[in-house]
Amino acid sequence: MIYSKRLNQSFFFKGKGAFLIEIIQIVGLGLIATFLALIVKEQKPTFAFMLVVFVGCVIFLFLIDQVYEIVRMVERIALNANVNLIYVETILKIIGIAYIAEFGAQITKDAGQGAIASKIELGGKILILTMAIPILTVIIETVLGMIPGT
Numbered sequence: 001m002i003y004s005k006r007l008n009q010s011f012f013f014k015g016k017g018a019f020l021i022e023i024i025q026i027v028g029l030g031l032i033a034t035f036l037a038l039i040v041k042e043q044k045p046t047f048a049f050m051l052v053v054f055v056g057c058v059i060f061l062f063l064i065d066q067v068y069e070i071v072r073m074v075e076r077i078a079l080n081a082n083v084n085l086i087y088v089e090t091i092l093k094i095i096g097i098a099y100i101a102e103f104g105a106q107i108t109k110d111a112g113q114g115a116i117a118s119k120i121e122l123g124g125k126i127l128i129l130t131m132a133i134p135i136l137t138v139i140i141e142t143v144l145g146m147i148p149g150t
Contacts, residue, residue, distance in 0.1 A: 022062075025062075026059055026062065026063075029055060029058065029059060030055065030059065033051060033052060033055035036048075036051060037049075037051050037052050049110065049111060052107075052110055053107055053110075056103070056106075056107060060103065071092055074088060074092065075088060087135055087138070090131055090132075090134065090135060091135070093131060094128050094131050094132060097124055097127050097128055097131070098124060098128060100124070101120055101121055101123065101124025101125075101127075102121075102124070104117075104120045105117040105118070105120045105121045105124075108120060
């Protein structure tokens with residue numbers, strides 16, 4: 001009962017239409033920035049690119065509170081399930097690396113630098129694999145421990 005009461009007050013149950021309003025704001029800002037960038041691009045392409053980067057950062061900052069709430073909720077679920085928080089933190093870091101690498105690669109692609117964007121993506125993938133090795137090791141050890149005779 002207490003858990004369901006907290007869940008109703010949490011991030012996922014903000015109120016009717018809260019997420020609809022937020023996505024409308026994000027899409028509206030993105031569309032306005034796109035139209036402005038298209039208009040300005042003819043006269044001042046560097047200003048148009050800076051506008052696109054700025055709006056991308058504003059949208060990212062707009063979502064920081066939601067990301068924080070998601071992280072808090074995942075940590076609470078992990079604590080209730082008695083999962084080691086080191087693994088949860090590692091998975092959250094991996095997700096963060098993936099999003100940041102994607103964001104950086106998209107901005108780099110917008111600037112017309114596809115080769116650099118692919119290197120950013122490669123770097124993100126290598127960092128993700130490096131961080132996942134301890135988790136993969138635990139999974140393999142657990143599976144081997146379940147096999148009789150090992």
